Amino acid sequence: MGQANGQERIALIVEDDGDLRDLAAALMEETDLQVAEATSAEEALHILKTRADSVAFAFIDIRLPCLMDGVDLARTINIRWPWIRVLATSGDPGERLADLPRTARFVPKPWRALDVLIEAERAVR
Template identity: 50%
Template sequence: MRGLAETLLEETELSVVGCDSAEEALSVLRESGGDVALVFADIRLAGQMDGIQLANAVATLWPKARLVVTSGVAPERCDEIPDRAVFIPKPWRPIDVLVEAGRAASEAPPAVA
């Protein structure tokens, strides 16, 4: 699904940076956090952090970035997802991801996803 999401987002005006883990995503954000418009993450991620922890870190440290969290199962810890994050259940529709990318691009250019 990650590859599909990256391919889909590459069709937008956003520059796409794919990451293998939340830790890698945080490293990218540390380098260019002010320019990141969208963070799209699955709840289940490789590494020690999950997508909910990543979303909370982004919400705190980079509040201008739009957050989209996805999962194939209903998150048991829904109350831990930041209020401003959008949850899109899998299988998501490409249009739903594109709508969020459009919102991110219009709210915070220049953009990296």
């Protein structure tokens, strides 16, 4: 399986802070991407299991609640759905930053809207 052309294109936003998630979703409305939101890596995986062929971009906070963090999610996406462009963010990634897949990009918090939009636009090209 792989990404099919002609389908809706989705930006998956994975952020446990509701205000930041809402801000990122509002940014994605400026692109050609539809928005799916998750508050944890586990919730994001549930979305991906049913809609991964439509997901083009994932914007993931590294520090997430539950068992998996954002790095674990980015690595899973890289292996199972390699066409999805991953942008990770954190105010304090600690040592986990070194564990991101090399295909993932990182922007520190507070992130600039332009940086996020550029990565999202690259995903839809």
